[in-house]
Amino acid sequence: MTRIGELFGRKRARVLSVYSTAGFPQLNSTIEVMKALEAGGADMIELGMPYSDPLADGPVIQASSTKALENGMTLAVLFEQLKDMRRSIHIPVLLMGYINPILQYGFERFCETARRVGVDGLILPDLPIYEYETEYGPILRKHGLDFVFLVTPETSAERIRKVDMLSTGFLYAVSSSSTTGKNKDIGEQEDYFQRLQQMKLRNPVLVGFGIRDRDSFDAACRHANGAIIGTAYIRAIDKATNVDAATREFLSGIVGVEAGAL
Amino acid sequence: MIENRITVKSIKSPNEQGYYGKFGGAYIPEMLYPNVEELRTRYLEIMNEAAFQKEYRTLLKDYVGRPSPLYLAGRLSAKYNTSIYLKREDLNHTGAHKINNTVGQILLAQRLGKRRIIAETGAGQHGVATATVCALKGIECIVYMGEKDIARQAPNVARMKMLGAKVVPAVSGSKTLKDATNEAIRDWINNPTDTHYIIGSVVGPHPYPDMVARFQSVISEEIRAQLREKTGSELPTHVIACVGGGSNAAGTFYHFLDDASVELIAVEAAGRGVHSGKSAATTQLGKPGVLHGSRSYVMQTEDGQVVEPHSISAGLDYPGIGPLHAYLYDSGRATFLSATDDEALKAAFELTRLEGIIPALESSHALAALDQLQLNEKDTVVLCLSGRGDKDMATYMYAMEGGML
């Protein structure tokens, strides 16, 4: 079983996944950030691979990508940084990004390297179902990487079923049809989360986009297995002098006592 | 009217998934899926409706001023010892071919019940063409434009504003056309139900490349009829057009794609020279990749980060080309040439002095390619004069004052 499978086997509620851009705020912050996230109580890490044209991201995450690229982040540098990560990081790690840099690196070579350093899965919002099924899915499976699809409030029930069949690991439920960092009221999306819950999907569901504090995390967790925080975390470490302290402080505001107990 | 002769062997249309060979597709995040899927399933049905065609054709005729003339440029022909016909898209309302597409898409948007239009623009020609049809139909219009381009293209910004459009600066990334496109796509993600995105070229996710090519195909449809009338044959020997994203070229090539005897020549912007590091010659410098929702040639670093191109003409200053062109390049069906900033400037002045026509800088790249072809008196060359030079007067004046010409 994959690390992601094990996590959900053990924990079905209040799973917290945190997104951070690799190479941000400093080129060499990547591992430090991941350690701090694990120590602070995150259950899973989504490491963003910076891209020049991140269509699905809002200004905050895009700015962090731009910064990371300026810092010198590339896929080769990233894999070098992650080379020994499994000595210190035990929670599941997914890489999240856009397809183009991966195509240049070579899709199969990318999967092979990712797997070798201990990455568990991928989230590539601009890799469509058709191309996944015909070209890339088999390569991901061959290298034992989970692949997570997104669903939105506009996604039809039929399509959710299909995506649920294809996804491995979990389903990423975007809380509103929006780029990252938009603060739409989670309450407005209750219907949608309930609908997902009632569909009794194969995969656990994590709610992403717009989760920023304990209230929005709690709200998301009422109908899903957990939630993903991105923009709010990037903001929290953007200007921090001590990334480790800033991360712990941020996470204790979300998972509170649980974090302290770890 | 010329029959739209689609045969099994036709390379005009992509397959169901939007592929021309290995180029095209719809590489979009799930948030865009409903919008794009609605378009994909409905565009052909709507475009083929008799009422749609009637309204589209009537607007092209009475509002845009089509058919645009096919003009035998006598003194230019004499210089190159051949027959050169200029397809006068510069005489269209708003001054370029861009309006053929925006007229079509606004009618489509109305039929899809959309109440809000967004667009990206580089030079501002597509922005003006979009703002124009939105004013015509009384629909809200938001145009994304790179902060740098807003500064470079003040007259077109003023036109858009007078037409009632809101011009929103794109302040991310390199602050030019590619970033304006990103912002427009983001807007669409955040407004999934009431908004239609009018893309300005044959780029973007399927069905945009095919849809825009079909709207622009009126150019070659008219060329065939006009050539037959003037020469007795519908087929020229050469067809030449500049390529930014590739919409005027797609429209100019479209009805000749299946006629193997017609040489298709696409001209990219070489900027200060293909290998100067300041160029926009995508087929020369790019590699297959994914940009703005389709797989095509993309100018990028070894790490797959999109690089900022350079061209003296903002309309050609784009790091990609439409997937149809990637396919035409790869298969060898079209020949890709390039012209530098200086060659384009020189060609602009040459046409102006020989024919009394001030061309857009983009179109001047197509003109500059005449120098690179071995033409003779038996050839019939059709060149798409995609736009007029009014918007480029500052650049032309600067070149004259600098004694460059």
Ligand SMILES: Cc1ncc(COP(=O)(O)O)c(C=O)c1O
């Ligand atoms: C006059 C003119 N020609 C050509 C272009 C390039 O676009 P495309 O390659 O889509 O025709 C532009 C774009 O702004 C333009 O304004």
